[in-house]
Amino acid sequence: MNLLKKMLLGIVVCFALVGTAFAAGNDVTTVGMTATVDEFAEWGDVEGVYTIAADEWTNGVEGSTISAVGMNLTVTKELTLYANANVTLSQAGDATNNSGILTKGVGVDTLTTSYQIRGDVGTPDTAYKAADAVADPLGFFAAANTYTVTHTSGVGSYAINLMVQAESDDEAADDAGPYTAGLTITATW
């Protein structure tokens, strides 16, 4: 084999080796991804509507009903607020449902109704507040009667305990029958 042939063979072998070196390999790409969660608050109930049933009232025995003058019944409704921002709660009587005052029929007779909020709020109530918007003494529906919920990172679920008290008249027997009322609690962030 002359020198030229040897050189050509060398070149071929060289490139064949180079080709072999590229026979396997890989290439990578990086995909960066982003998503955004907005600030929001949402009541835990699907429709944001809670109902206090007649059998939830108690005066020590659940399902109690008013059967005397000057008798108090209470109920605690545990509401759940999902929030990822600091929230202010404000309350108003539902004008379509006796404005938050337990009433029989259409304004025929009423029970003295009062409320308080406890749970994961900045300053929980320690006593019932009347179902009115009076500024002094502070009514439950007063504009100044608000509650703060402070969001903690990673928590996002807060217990809001609405406590309701119904009190029968001290000096007369209230009409027999069901009494109803409604209110709205607004979470603002």
Added chain:
Amino acid sequence: MDKGVLGIGSPAGRVGLGLFVVSLCLTAAGLGAEWTPAGYNLQIQTHFNHTVQQHAGSVTLTLEHTQGVTLTVAAAGAGKEVFTCQSPGSSDTLVTKYKLTGADLGAAADSQWVGSSDFISPSRSYPLPYTDGVSQVTLQAQGTSSGNRANDAGAYSASLVITAAW
């Protein structure tokens, strides 16, 4: 015999030149595959503003390749396969799922959402046969907000590395 400078005119030279050209072609073909561009971004456009929301986004990836390849997926770092909140003090996450789809994947394309941990499993791979030199696959990412609390607000990010091996 005309040997010429490289002996191209000789039988040995012609054989050598032929092998040289073939070798060059093999070398070029051996380049295998290349993502173009080298990096991609995927954005879930719709913001999350309720519990139990599902939103998704997608990005189409282009691979130039000269032979069949196998695609595998890995997290770009520990836990980076999951959408994680980037707000200070938060490590909140969205439930994250993926799909790799596209006609070029054939039967290997995902038909269902795959959980993030399964998606980056080393045993999971996608054969991508050679067709006309350019293949496109679509990476889809889905986030789901929590059902029993509000996820922390802010930007969430995840990052995957997709490898084409031949």
